[in-house]
Amino acid sequence: MSLSTRKTKKVKTVEEKKAEVLIKLRGYKLIKRKDFKDAVGFLVEIPDEKQNALIWCIPGENTTIGVQYVNKLRKAMKELEVERGIIVTSGRYTQAARENARKKGIELLPKTFPAFDIFEHVLVPKHEILSPKEREELLAKYRVKPYQLPKIRASDPAVKAIGAKPGDIVRIIRESPTAGTHIVYRYVIEG
Numbered sequence: 001m002s003l004s005t006r007k008t009k010k011v012k013t014v015e016e017k018k019a020e021v022l023i024k025l026r027g028y029k030l031i032k033r034k035d036f037k038d039a040v041g042f043l044v045e046i047p048d049e050k051q052n053a054l055i056w057c058i059p060g061e062n063t064t065i066g067v068q069y070v071n072k073l074r075k076a077m078k079e080l081e082v083e084r085g086i087i088v089t090s091g092r093y094t095q096a097a098r099e100n101a102r103k104k105g106i107e108l109l110p111k112t113f114p115a116f117d118i119f120e121h122v123l124v125p126k127h128e129i130l131s132p133k134e135r136e137e138l139l140a141k142y143r144v145k146p147y148q149l150p151k152i153r154a155s156d157p158a159v160k161a162i163g164a165k166p167g168d169i170v171r172i173i174r175e176s177p178t179a180g181t182h183i184v185y186r187y188v189i190e191g
Contacts, residue, residue, distance in 0.1 A: 013040070013057065014059075015040070015057035015058060016040055017115040017116075018088050018109065019042050019055045019057050022088065022161075023042065023044055025117065025161045026046075026161075026162060026163045028045065028046055028047075030044055031043040031044060036056075036072075039057055040056075042054070042057070043082070051083055051084065052080070052082045052084075053082060053084035054082045054084070054085050054086070055085075055086045056069075056073050058087060058088070058089040058091065060089070060090065060091055063090070063092075065089055065093045065094065065097050065108070066094045067097050070087070070100045070106060073085045074104050084106075085104075085105070085106040086106070086107045087101070087107070087108050089109070090111045091111065092111065093108050113157075118158060118161055119158070125172050125174040127158045127162050127164075127170050127173075128162070129163070129169070130185075138169065146167070146187050147187060150184070150185070150186050150187070151186060151188075152170060152187070153189060154188050159188060164188045166190050167188065168188045169186070169188070170185070170186045170188060171183060171184075172186060
């Protein structure tokens with residue numbers, strides 16, 4: 001069989017793999033995939049918040065993401081009537097893009113975000129964001145304020161993977177053959 005008669009299979013970019021991992025880890029439901037001029041978009045439903053989000057994958061390790069990319073995503077979000085946006089790239093973000101994205105409610109995934117499920121590793125425990133009800137019960141049970149709990153940075157890879165933001169409380173569940181199940185709580189802070 002010659003090369004011209006073989007069907008070519010579309011190879012996924014690293015950014016698309018990262019987006020698929022993000023969708024799986026955060027429990028999003030994929031509605032559709034759409035190709036844009038310089039990006040691949042995934043329209044997803046966020047079940048907990050009953051809203052949709054647009055994940056934009058911009059390929060290229062040497063790509064610099066500036067304000068123009070943020071504005072293009074915001075325009076695509078308006079066309080699709082979506083309130084949340086996420087940019088996935090292996091490139092870097094300019095400071096102006098970071099500030100603009102923060103104002104427009106767009107999450108910028110760092111290039112260090114893994115292209116595989118980190119929770120499948122034996123040494124990475126399960127992480128969960130507490131619901132508002134669980135949060136209040138925990139704080140009442142231990143009679144503490146959130147800031148009195150041990151802290152974890154928002155830049156932690158597991159925290160980024162589950163989408164926790166500063167102010168959230170994360171439950172970390174460790175399984176051990178000798179100690180059984182051990183549960184700890186961490187307060188998410190900037191950084």
